[in-house]
Structure formats: structure tokens, C-alpha cells
Amino acid sequence: xxxxxxxxxxxxxxxxxMAHGDMVMLGMYGSFWAFTLWNIDPFLSxxxxxxxxxxxxxxxxxxxxxxxxxxGELNTLLYTAGLSLFIANLALLIWTGDYRTIKLDYALMPLxxxxxxxxxxxxxxxxxxxxxxxxxxxxxxxxPTGRAIRxxxxxxxxxxxxxxxxxxxxxxxxxxxxxxxxGAGVLLAPSLYLYPTVGEILVAKCFVIVVLGGLxxxxxxxxxxxxxxxxxxxGAVYVSVPYKDAIGLVIFLLVLLFRPSGLxxxxxx
Amino acid sequence: xxxxxxxxxxxxxxxxxWIIAKPFLVHLMIMVLLWTVLGxxxxxxxxxxxQVSFGHATFLGAGAYTMMILYLKLGLDPWYGIVIGGxxxxxxxxxxxxxxxxxxxxxxxLSTLAVAEIIRLIALNWESLTAGPVGLLITTLPRVTFxxxxxxxxxxxxxxxxxxxxxxxxxxATAVISRSRLGAYLLAVREDIDSAEAIGINTVxxxxxxxxxxxxxAGLAGxxxxxxxxxxxxxAVFSIALSVEMVFIAVVGGLxxxxxxxxxxxFLVTLGETFREHFLxxxxxxxxxxxxxxxxxxxxxxxxxxxxxxxxPATLGNxx
Amino acid sequence: MSLLKLxxxxxxxxxxxxxxxxxxxxxAGEILGLIGPNGAGKTTAFNLIAGFISPSxxxxxxxxxxxxxxxxYAVTRKGIARxxxxxxxxxxxxxxxxxxxxxxxxxxxxxEAEAAAGRILEKMxxxxxxxxxxxDLTLSEQKRLEIxxxxxxxxxxxxxxxxxxxxxxxxxxxxxxxVRDICRGGVTxxxxxxxxxxxxxxxxxxxxxxxxxxxxxxTPEQVVKKPEVIAAYLGTKKR
Numbered sequence: 001x002x003x004x005x006x007x008x009x010x011x012x013x014x015x016x017x018m019a020h021g022d023m024v025m026l027g028m029y030g031s032f033w034a035f036t037l038w039n040i041d042p043f044l045s046x047x048x049x050x051x052x053x054x055x056x057x058x059x060x061x062x063x064x065x066x067x068x069x070x071x072g073e074l075n076t077l078l079y080t081a082g083l084s085l086f087i088a089n090l091a092l093l094i095w096t097g098d099y100r101t102i103k104l105d106y107a108l109m110p111l112x113x114x115x116x117x118x119x120x121x122x123x124x125x126x127x128x129x130x131x132x133x134x135x136x137x138x139x140x141x142x143x144p145t146g147r148a149i150r151x152x153x154x155x156x157x158x159x160x161x162x163x164x165x166x167x168x169x170x171x172x173x174x175x176x177x178x179x180x181x182x183g184a185g186v187l188l189a190p191s192l193y194l195y196p197t198v199g200e201i202l203v204a205k206c207f208v209i210v211v212l213g214g215l216x217x218x219x220x221x222x223x224x225x226x227x228x229x230x231x232x233x234x235g236a237v238y239v240s241v242p243y244k245d246a247i248g249l250v251i252f253l254l255v256l257l258f259r260p261s262g263l264x265x266x267x268x269x
Numbered sequence: 270x271x272x273x274x275x276x277x278x279x280x281x282x283x284x285x286x287w288i289i290a291k292p293f294l295v296h297l298m299i300m301v302l303l304w305t306v307l308g309x310x311x312x313x314x315x316x317x318x319x320q321v322s323f324g325h326a327t328f329l330g331a332g333a334y335t336m337m338i339l340y341l342k343l344g345l346d347p348w349y350g351i352v353i354g355g356x357x358x359x360x361x362x363x364x365x366x367x368x369x370x371x372x373x374x375x376x377x378x379l380s381t382l383a384v385a386e387i388i389r390l391i392a393l394n395w396e397s398l399t400a401g402p403v404g405l406l407i408t409t410l411p412r413v414t415f416x417x418x419x420x421x422x423x424x425x426x427x428x429x430x431x432x433x434x435x436x437x438x439x440x441x442a443t444a445v446i447s448r449s450r451l452g453a454y455l456l457a458v459r460e461d462i463d464s465a466e467a468i469g470i471n472t473v474x475x476x477x478x479x480x481x482x483x484x485x486x487a488g489l490a491g492x493x494x495x496x497x498x499x500x501x502x503x504x505a506v507f508s509i510a511l512s513v514e515m516v517f518i519a520v521v522g523g524l525x526x527x528x529x530x531x532x533x534x535x536f537l538v539t540l541g542e543t544f545r546e547h548f549l550x551x552x553x554x555x556x557x558x559x560x561x562x563x564x565x566x567x568x569x570x571x572x573x574x575x576x577x578x579x580x581x582p583a584t585l586g587n588x589x
Numbered sequence: 590m591s592l593l594k595l596x597x598x599x600x601x602x603x604x605x606x607x608x609x610x611x612x613x614x615x616x617a618g619e620i621l622g623l624i625g626p627n628g629a630g631k632t633t634a635f636n637l638i639a640g641f642i643s644p645s646x647x648x649x650x651x652x653x654x655x656x657x658x659x660x661x662y663a664v665t666r667k668g669i670a671r672x673x674x675x676x677x678x679x680x681x682x683x684x685x686x687x688x689x690x691x692x693x694x695x696x697x698x699x700x701e702a703e704a705a706a707g708r709i710l711e712k713m714x715x716x717x718x719x720x721x722x723x724x725d726l727t728l729s730e731q732k733r734l735e736i737x738x739x740x741x742x743x744x745x746x747x748x749x750x751x752x753x754x755x756x757x758x759x760x761x762x763x764x765x766x767x768v769r770d771i772c773r774g775g776v777t778x779x780x781x782x783x784x785x786x787x788x789x790x791x792x793x794x795x796x797x798x799x800x801x802x803x804x805x806x807x808t809p810e811q812v813v814k815k816p817e818v819i820a821a822y823l824g825t826k827k828r
Contacts, residue, residue, distance in 0.1 A: 460679040472662070
């Protein structure tokens with residue numbers, strides 16, 4: 001999901017958003033506070049946070065990013081890197097660097113489908129992620145706005161000629177990407193440790209996924225995510241545990257160098 | 270312009286004995302100088318040559334570990350260790366350059382990030398060489414005499430002067446390069462790689478040279494860093510955070526200028542370290558904030574802006 | 590021995606054959622025009638000669654040496670310079686620096702490089718614009734800058750890619766005179782051009798390309814009468 005958000009943002013606006021991981025972090029914290037302060041189950045608070053994130057994304061784009069995009073991809077990259085550092089450190093200041101967790105009552109007994117132990121929150125998160133992904137797919141393919149977004153992603157000039165408000169699409173897309181990331185954060189919160197710099201690590205993984213699947217391609221991002229997960233797990237078993245992250249990175253490099261349009265050749269290089 | 274910089278530094282050296290009285294200030298100055306070197310190192314590649322690297326910590330770490338390993342396992346004096354650290358860093362820059370320079374712009378940046386992370390993971394796991402996550406520790410520093418007086422490693426003074434020397438070397442190198450033919454070629458590569466090739470510039474060679482030189486200074490800084498802190502582990506010296514900080518200092522200070530990294534370091538490091546004394550965490554918030562400010566309003570950096578006011582755009586043989 | 594000799598030069602881009610069995614010779618001291626309809630493969634041929642892409646098959650002999658597949662910077666060092674169809678000056682650098690950079694190839698010391706650059710810029714009529722930023726010049730001036738930059742590498746062969754594009758009639762005449770002057774200065778020229786009047790007036794010989802193949806070769810007067818050439822440009826008449 002995070003990957004999809006990132007790839008959409010890149011595809012439409014050719015922004016490499018280094019701050020994407022921090023959106024996830026914000027989502028995680030959002031659900032944490034909702035749970036701690038108001039006792040709302042994270043899987044419910046997602047309904048609150050996703051629209052909030054969407055709005056937040058809109059605002060960020062409109063007021064911060066919009067002026068930077070024309071000055072080039074590299075400048076945007078640097079800018080979002082700055083933004084990322086800013087948000088993460090702000091979070092550090094406000095919420096301190098202590099690790100937090102969300103403990104749900106029903107999380108204690110894992111499910112056991114097919115003999116594999118799956119913790120309940122992760123299972124629910126997985127289920128919801130699939131639902132959201134399907135919904136997203138439907139949105140992009142069936143609704144006029146969704147199609148407009150895809151058109152802008154493929155040929156901005158042609159889309160503009162056809163009457164698509166490219167500017168508005170960019171704003172919406174950014175909001176969408178942010179909402180996706182945040183939503184992912186909310187879903188993941190019960191299963192992971194929360195701390196403000198989690199964004200850094202996530203954004204790196206996220207880029208790997210997106211490049212594997214092809215930048216700008218939504219199904220690619222999904223496939224990439226699955227692939228990376230598989231590679232890491234298999235790598236952990238067959239190569240060695242600590243190097244599993246390295247494997248993903250090595251593949252990332254190889255793809256960048258030799259198949260820049262992604263393993264499936266559907267992305268932009 | 271050319272006269273102000275050395276004059277400022279000489280003033281610094283003269284003021285040193287007074288500054289040395291307050292340990293925090295000395296530490297601050299040392300950090301400023303260290304980050305000046307790192308910023309200058311990145312500037313050679315990122316500013317002059319226009320290749321943005323997010324993995325420069327690789328070279329810092331390489332220098333740090335080289336120095337540490339040579340000292341702890343072979344008893345080689347840190348002085349030599351630091352210089353060799355720089356050379357090792359310059360060496361590993363060669364294959365990295367040839368590999369990553371096939372990519373351009375943001376993709377190059379991402380690839381350097383990946384390389385840095387891979388190396389960090391290797392350092393974390395190759396325990397026989399690097400002692401892995403446990404890190405390397407110096408317990409006793411060598412007995413060195415300087416003009417008859419034994420150096421007191423406990424105080425920060427010797428580190429201060431060492432830092433001054435390395436920083437001066439880095440800035441001087443940048444100045445010399447910027448006025449040379451290589452410096453001109455770097456700017457050409459930054460502006461338009463195809464045009465540069467068309468006028469006979471071997472852009473791959475030029476970029477790798479820039480990376481190697483840049484890596485050398487980062488490696489020097491790394492060796493010094495290791496000596497100063499006396500302890501390193503993979504997360505301390507190979508982290509993305511360090512790479513990113515280098516970028517920010519160079520950009521905010523002023524790309525393509527010689528003094529830019531110094532100004533950037535003075536500004537950001539002072540803010541950051543002072544903040545860190547009081548709040549302990551989150552000091553990088555300034556880095557993020559000023560980076561955004563810089564890209565938005567001052568892409569040429571603080572020093573770049575200052576020079577524009579004095580009406581001297583960054584040109585060949587003129588960047589001071 | 591001819592200065593440049595193409596033998597069976599061929600280039601495939603995936604399944605598309607951009608250049609097919611292209612063969613012709615260029616003698617030292619002549620001006621050779623390369624013409625053909627859009628998409629005929631002229632710029633591809635240039636890119637092949639200049640080293641920006643490598644051939645799929647065939648030879649490019651420069652002074653008897655096969656340079657096919659050599660990298661662009663190496664080709665320039667051998668003595669072949671090129672301009673680009675859409676000018677690519679070093680925008681944020683000054684006019685003098687643009688050309689000095691090129692002069693560095695033959696004069697490693699800055700002072701001499703700058704002096705050489707200054708001389709060439711004078712000849713190009715840009716002597717008064719040395720400190721101006723490249724991005725601030727008019728199109729005609731930028732084109733002259735591009736040529737000056739190419740000349741600063743002291744080439745024996747100059748490849749001009751549509752130097753007249755976007756110029757008004759007065760500028761075209763000036764440019765034509767410039768091309769002749771350069772040739773008289775000892776540089777052989779191959780140029781691609783769509784402004785037929787100019788290229789026919791100035792070239793000693795012309796090669797016509799269509800669909801990547803050579804369809805005619807000869808003096809401008811000879812070539813202009815050939816039915817294949819007329820057909821290529823105007824299409825066959827259906828009356």
C-alpha cells in the first residue's frame with residue numbers, strides 16, 4: 001500500500017517523495033494516540049485518519065511542494081528530504097524517542113491458517129489492505145477522476161489537451177498517496193514498534209518495491225511489494241538472516257542499472 | 270574574497286587558546302570543522318559536478334574503519350591511519366563510481382543510497398574484520414611528541430588543531446581544483462553531459478575523479494572522527510543520517526563555492542549542537558527546515574546568495 | 590585517401606532500421622551536404638559518426654582509422670566536432686567559458702585556452718559578448734556560440750546539424766557565408782539542413798538520404814534533377 005502511494009505520486013508528478021515514510025509514521029502515531037487517548041481500535045480509527053491524511057497531503061502539496069516541482073526532480077528530491085527530516089524531528093521533539101506499542105486485547109491468540117501462525121492484527125491489516133487496494137484499483141479504473149489521474153500519469157500534455165485539470169490531478173494524487181501511506185501506518189501500528197524515525201527505514205524499502213515494480217505502475221508496486229517480501233523471507237532462510245535486507249538492496253541496484261522500467265517493464269525509467 | 274577566508278581562519282587559530290577554556294565551545298568548533306570537511310567533500314561531487322549522492326557516509330565509514338583497524342590490529346599511528354583511510358575511501362570510490370554513474374540525476378542519488386546501506390550491512394555482519402555491531406574501541410592513544418612536548422589526548426586541544434589542518438586542506442583543495450581545468454570540466458559535466466562529451470571531455474572519467482577526490486576527504490574526516498570519538502560502530506559511521514547531513518550542509522551553505530561548506534557547517538552545526546545540548550533530540554529539525562527554505566528561496570545557498578549580492582556569479586576560476 | 594569514409598553503415602533501434610548500408614566519402618576541404626526528408630536518418634548518421642551511438646554494422650573510417658563505436662569524447666579528440674540540432678550551450682556559464690572549456694582540449698593551461706577561445710569568438714562575431722551568460726543570447730548568437738565551441742576543439746571535420754533552423758533570411762545568408770569561411774579556414778564540413786536553398790548554394794557535393802538509405806549523390810545541380818530525389822521530397826505525382 002505504501003508502495004502504491006509512492007508510485008502514484010511519482011507517476012503523476014514525477015516527485016520522488018522522501019517524506020513518504022514519515023507519512024506512514026504519522027499514521028502510526030495517529031492510531032496510537034487515538035487508541036491511547038480515546039480508546040478507539042486502530043482498525044476503526046483508520047476511518048478518521050485516512051481522510052485527515054488526504055487533507056494533510058493536499059495542504060502539503062498546495063503550500064509547500066507546488067512551487068518546487070518546476071525546478072526539477074533533483075531539487076524536489078532534496079526538498080522532500082528536508083521535509084522528511086523536519087517532520088521526523090518534530091515528532092521526536094513532541095513525542096520523544098521512546099518506543100511505543102499498541103496492545104490490543106484480541107491480539108494475544110494468533111490465527112493458524114494452514115499451520116502458519118499469523119497474529120490477528122497482522123491478518124486484519126492484511127485483509128484491510130487488500131480491500132483498500134481493490135477499492136483503489138476500482139477508483140483508478142472505473143471513476144472519471146481515477147482515469148484522469150492515470151491519463152495525467154502517462155501523458156500530461158495530452159491529458160491537458162483533453163480538458164483534464166492537470167494541476168488539480170496533481171493535488172489529488174498527492175493527497176491520495178499520502179492517505180494511502182498514512183492508512184498503511186494506522187493498519188501496521190498494532191504490529192510494529194512505533195518510533196519517530198521509522199520513516200527513514202520504510203522509505204528505503206518502499207523505493208525498492210516501487211523500482212522493482214516499475215515507477216508509476218500501480219500493479220507493479222503491488223507485485224513489487226509481494227516480491228520483496230518473498231525475497232526477504234527466502235533470503236533469510238537460505239542465505240543468512242542479517243543479509244536479507246542487503247539482498248533487496250542489491251536487487252534494487254541491479255534493476256536500476258539494467259531494467260530501469262521495472263522487472264515487468266511497465267514503469268517509466 | 271580570496272583574502273578574507275585565510276584571514277578568518279588565521280584569526281580562528283589565534284583565538285583558539287582563549288576558546289579552549291570552554292570545553293563546549295571547543296567541541297563545537299571541532300564539529301564545525303569536521304562538518305566543513307564533509308560538506309566540502311560532498312560539494313566537490315554534488316556542487317561542482319552536479320551529481321547528488323546520498324551515500325557519502327560510505328567513505329566516511331571506510332576512512333573511520335581503516336584508521337581504527339590499522340591502529341588496533343597493526344599498531345599504526347593514527348596520523349598515518351587517517352591519511353590511509355582517505356586513500357582507501359578514494360579507492361573504493363572507483364568501482365562505486367563506475368557502477369553508479371551509469372545512472373543520472375535522482376536515480377544516481379538513490380543508487381548511492383542503496384550502496385551505502387549495503388556497505389553498512391556488510392560492516393554490521395563481517396565481524397572478523399569490523400567486530401560487527403559491537404564496534405571498535407580505542408582504549409589507549411599512542412604516546413606522541415610534538416616538538417618535544419607529549420600530546421595530552423585527554424584535552425580537546427590537539428583534536429582542534431588536527432581538525433583545523435584537515436579543514437584547511439579540504440578547503441584549499443577545493444579552491445585549487447575549482448580554478449583548474451578539472452574544475453572547469455566538473456562544471457561542464459554538471460551543466461550538460463552530452464555537450465561536455467561533444468567537446469572531448471571523458472565525462473565518466475571526470476565524474477569518477479570527482480567522486481574519488483570527494484571520497485578522499487570524507488575518508489580523512491572519517492578517520493579523524495574515529496580518533497576523536499575513540500569508538501565507532503556501523504550505525505554511527507555508515508548511517509544514512511550522516512550522508513544526508515553532509516548534503517544539507519553543502520546545499521544550505523552554498524554549492525559550487527569554496528567557502529560554502531564552511532558557512533553551512535558554521536550555521537547548521539552551531540544551531541544543531543546548541544540545540545542538542547538543551548533538548549537532547551530532534552536537533553536535525555533545523556537541517557530539514559533550512560533545507561526546505563534553501564531549495565525554495567536560496568538554491569545557491571547562503572554563501573551563494575551573499576556572493577550574488579557582491580555581484581560575482583559562480584564562474585570558472587572564480588569560485589572562492 | 591578520403592578524410593571520412595562510411596562503408597555499409599547500418600543501425601538498428603530494436604526492430605527499426607534507422608540507417609541502412611550507408612556508404613559515401615568526404616574529401617578533405619569540401620563541404621558535403623546531407624539532405625533528406627524528416628526522419629530519414631540524417632541525425633542518426635551524425636550521432637554514429639560523432640560517437641554518441643555505435644553502429645550495428647559497417648565501418649566509419651576517419652583518415653583510414655575505424656572510429657565506429659568509439660565514444661563521443663574520443664571521436665572529438667581525433668578531430669571530429671559536432672553541433673546539435675537544438676543548441677546545447679552551457680547555459681549558466683558565460684560565452685567565453687563555454688568556448689574556453691572546449692579549447693581546454695588543445696590548450697591545457699587556462700590562459701592559453703581563454704586566448705584561443707577569444708580569437709574564435711571574435712571571428713564568429715561574438716567578440717563583444719564574452720562575459721554574457723549563454724542563456725541570454727539570441728538564437729542566432731547561440732548557434733554561432735555552438736559552432737565556436739565546436740571549432741575550439743580544432744577539428745579537421747565539422748558536423749553541422751541544421752544550423753539554419755529558426756533563423757530569418759538575413760541570418761541565413763550570414764550563416765551561409767560563415768560556413769564557407771570555416772571551410773576556407775581548413776575545416777571539412779558535413780552539414781544537415783532543411784533550408785534547401787542555403788545548402789544547395791554552399792555545398793560542393795550533396796548526399797540524399799531517405800529511410801536510412803542513400804538514394805542519390807552528386808553536385809547540387811545533378812542531384813536536384815534526379816527523379817528519386819524529387820519523389821522523396823514531394824511524393825510521386827498522381828495525375
